[in-house]
Amino acid sequence: MCVEPESPEPVGDFADFERELQTALARRPAPPHLKRKIVGRLSQHAGRSHRMIWMERLAASLLLAAVAGGAAFWRHQEEQRRGEEAKQQVMTALRIANHALEQMNAQLAEHNRDAQ
DSSP states (O other): OOOOOOOOOTHHHHHHHHHHHHHHHOOOOTTTTHHHHHHHHHHHTTTEEEEEEEHHHHHHHHHHHHHHHHHHHHHHHHHHHHHHHHHHHHHHHHHHHHHHHHHHHHHHHHHHHOHH
């Protein structure tokens, strides 16, 4: 058997606050029509037509497909942009190499003329 120790009786404004708190937290029975009201709302919500549910699913699927398609298109465009950028870099490197080879050919031709 568990016995709670008695606390001293609160005084003044604190006693009023304590009484109000106990009143506010006291257990009260539910209103008589609460169960009927809750069941009525649940049946209204459950009574939505299956057509509406399928339309929502269809709309969600279309939205998901559009987002996925947009992401795939963006990725394709990004890869294409990177490919073009890499192509430009290769072309620049080839021009530089060609210019260096032309200079080397000119130097070799001049060296061959001087050697003859």
